Amino acid sequence: MADKAAVEAALSRIVDPARGIDIVSAGQVKAVTVTGGDVSFVLEVDPARGGAMEPLRQAAEAAVASLDGVTGVKAVMTAHAAAGQAAAPSRGPVPNLKPQGTAPQVPPTPVAQGPEKLPGVDRVIAVASGKGGVGKSTLAANLAVALAARGQKVGLLDADVYGPSQPRMLGVSGRPSSPDGNIILPLRNHGVTVMSLGLMVEEDEALVWRGPMLMGALQQMLSQVQWGKLDVLLVDLPPGTGDVQMTLCQKTQVAGAVVVSTPQDIALIDARKGIDMFRRMDCPILGVVENMAGFVCDGCGKMHYPFGHGGAKAEAERLGVPFLGEIPLDLDIRVAGDGGAPIVALKPDGPQARGFWAVADALIAARAAA
Numbered sequence: 001m002a003d004k005a006a007v008e009a010a011l012s013r014i015v016d017p018a019r020g021i022d023i024v025s026a027g028q029v030k031a032v033t034v035t036g037g038d039v040s041f042v043l044e045v046d047p048a049r050g051g052a053m054e055p056l057r058q059a060a061e062a063a064v065a066s067l068d069g070v071t072g073v074k075a076v077m078t079a080h081a082a083a084g085q086a087a088a089p090s091r092g093p094v095p096n097l098k099p100q101g102t103a104p105q106v107p108p109t110p111v112a113q114g115p116e117k118l119p120g121v122d123r124v125i126a127v128a129s130g131k132g133g134v135g136k137s138t139l140a141a142n143l144a145v146a147l148a149a150r151g152q153k154v155g156l157l158d159a160d161v162y163g164p165s166q167p168r169m170l171g172v173s174g175r176p177s178s179p180d181g182n183i184i185l186p187l188r189n190h191g192v193t194v195m196s197l198g199l200m201v202e203e204d205e206a207l208v209w210r211g212p213m214l215m216g217a218l219q220q221m222l223s224q225v226q227w228g229k230l231d232v233l234l235v236d237l238p239p240g241t242g243d244v245q246m247t248l249c250q251k252t253q254v255a256g257a258v259v260v261s262t263p264q265d266i267a268l269i270d271a272r273k274g275i276d277m278f279r280r281m282d283c284p285i286l287g288v289v290e291n292m293a294g295f296v297c298d299g300c301g302k303m304h305y306p307f308g309h310g311g312a313k314a315e316a317e318r319l320g321v322p323f324l325g326e327i328p329l330d331l332d333i334r335v336a337g338d339g340g341a342p343i344v345a346l347k348p349d350g351p352q353a354r355g356f357w358a359v360a361d362a363l364i365a366a367r368a369a370a
Helices: 004-011 051-065 136-149 211-223 243-251 265-280 311-319 331-338 351-369
Strands: 029-035 038-045 072-079 121-128 154-158 187-189 192-196 230-236 256-261 285-290 323-326
Touching: 004 029, 004 038, 004 051, 038 051, 051 072, 121 136, 121 243, 121 265, 136 154, 136 192, 136 230, 136 256, 136 331, 136 351, 211 243, 243 265, 256 265, 256 311, 265 285, 265 311, 285 311, 285 351, 311 323, 323 351
Parallel strands: 038 072, 121 230, 121 256, 154 192, 154 230, 256 285, 285 323
Antiparallel strands: 029 038, 187 192
């Protein structure tokens, strides 16, 4: 069976005639992945040469396909732009999203005027945080399962490209398939349709991508995944106020954002920045959630608040946005997420799940009242 070294050795025999060196030595081969007999990789090219590089891409695919044990090869070109320039889309076939990081690979089309509605999706809701480590992805996973349990058709897009944790939290594994090399079929568990870059890379593999690649990956996962008909698509965003957040709001009609924070001032400072960013992008704030609000001591039975208490609620009131509820700091929530069954699915009637149900019900009620 072929391994990564064998794949790279085969590719090193492919010479770019315009540069006179092989594509591996030139640093054009990226993200080589071998899963069983399936191989995928990215061929990074100069945007000005995108169309002329198609024969080179085909030769690279053929070289890898000739290796013993290889049953399928997917290669795609990314147009790597210089700093300050947008990456140009290539015209090669789109594989199973391993080369995500490029814009959707179709011939250029006129730029859309304003955000567009995602076909078949009633609402897109962003789950965001101003900083990392506040439990945003845990909230997103449990909220998705809770909404599905309430009868909603729910999708969850894990757009936290540098820390894609939804595959583990929702207990999904394996690579999504692509019947035509273009449309990607997502996975499903706990009643939730799931797509994540975490399904395309190993857990310990870093995604070393620049802004244009991040934006392209997000657009691919929004437009090329077969989401089907959904009542709501939750988008688990990376922390902060960067390219992914801006691209989502600029390209897609977003019904609103749920902002997650812990109670302490240092987290609330960044939560304010996140709220300000969404407001600047004309994206409504559906509410604020206070995570890790407190825990019950096993020894004394009292509630303790290691990060303070009520900070997110007070901030929501100050900013004039809804407060959606508190989530406790509880070991069972963490263990359930690590085990692939969010606490809402594992212990739906337990006190640890109560806050997640409250957030889900608040969003459903707000939608009904709109």
